[in-house]
Amino acid sequence: MSIYVSEFAHLQLERIAVAAVKAEANKPSSLLNANISEGDKGISFDGEILVFKDHSESVDSLIGKVPVQVKGTLVDSFSQGKRTFPLGLDHYRNYYNSNGVVLFVVEILKTGETKIFYKQLLPKELREIIKCYGEVKNQKQRSVTFRPLSETSLDAVCRRFIHESKKQPPILIENNPFKEDEFTSFELTSLTFDPKRKETSNIFEHDFTLYGIKENLNVPLHLARIHSVSTKLKETVVIDNNEYEFNLKITEEPTKKIFLIEDSLELKYNVNDTKMNFTIRRLDSLATQLKIIPFLIDLVSGKEIYFTVDEQFS
Structure with a gap:
């Protein structure tokens, strides 16, 4: 009986978590369509969010698809600021092979209130996690840090993910054909830093990717944090x-x-x-x-x- 109750509670949490993410996708300001399963979920992925140019959601309006995984967790009170969540290394490998993922952890109070946290994982960061914690340290799982979705919007999170993921094909990460002195310039980008918003304006709290640029090619070189x-x-x-x-x-x-x-x-x-x-x-x-x-x-x-x-x- 206890196993049944536990499973029922877990399924209920997942339904609430998915519903919270779908509600964000359905906001009038968002040009999104969330196809996320609430029950029969796939391996490492729960579905995808389609991103469009306009509200027509037509074939020629589609910008791209964002693979997603949603986790629901019951809490006594919402986390303030950022939070962490552990995932198995096998999941990170699957995310890497699919050119990235957007993860959601949805905190749920007993009253049913929710708070969504997100993490965009691109191939460069995934490769670093797999290499360091899987291949070198032989760990079975690794925690990553999630930011509150309230500091931005689901629409912005998905659009930034699509834009950056196109610049990080795994084959280029594993087989960079250039030396650093061959690049004509360098570019530093962040998925989360936005100086126009107070919540995301502290440059020292965000991760950056350093790209080497050669002609029209952007090559992801390093993950970085700004120290000064x-x-x-x-x-x-x-x-x-x-x-x-x-x-x-x-x-x-x-x-x-x-x-x-x-x-x-x-x-x-x-x-x-x-x-x-x-x-x-x-x-x-x-x-x-x-x-x-x-x-x-x-x-x-x-x-x-x-x-x-x-x-x-x-």
Whole structure:
């Protein structure tokens, strides 16, 4: 009896999870048609989402198909931010052989409320998972990180997947015919980073793929995370109504920002508190000294500092 109840509960969770994904596909703003099975599911895949150019859903309107797998899980409360979910290495191999997949984990409360998390898996990342954790470490399963669908839309997730998957045929990943110095340029892309949306604008939280470009061919080379971003500009710094015009280099890292003023004075600001440390790296010329020293006197006085490109520092 307990086995029957357990199986019934599992099937019910899967029905709720699939229904939640289908509801997203059926939103008026989406040009999608979700063909996802609720019961008799295939090996590693539960169905596909068709992506169209318009609402006609005609043959000539079809852009492509997105293979999907949906997992439903009962929770006491929804996960905040990202979450992980384990999958067997055999699944990753099947995804790789099918040129990728979009995975969904649907958290379900006892009230029936749902929250959808997603993960786009492209051939380059799948090959890295299989090679590292399957072939080298001989693990049977591996967890991947899912992002909340609420930070984007199902339509955007599917369109980005189709666009990027075309650039990653497995044969090119396994048999790259070029050396890196043969590429004429390089391109860095992300499936999830979107600076226009607050939820996805933190560049340090997203995965990127580095492509080498040769003529019209994009070759996936490496998976990457951004560790720092630097910008050079002329800027006005204000301390207690005193304005200083500086050449400024701003380096942003996940937990701190570094301001290098006139290649001489370095200010380090930890984003988790209000403390700011400074270091004098060099004062090569009299002109630099005349700009830096008055500013430094104001700085150590403890007055408020404003960078017109940034927030207030105290």
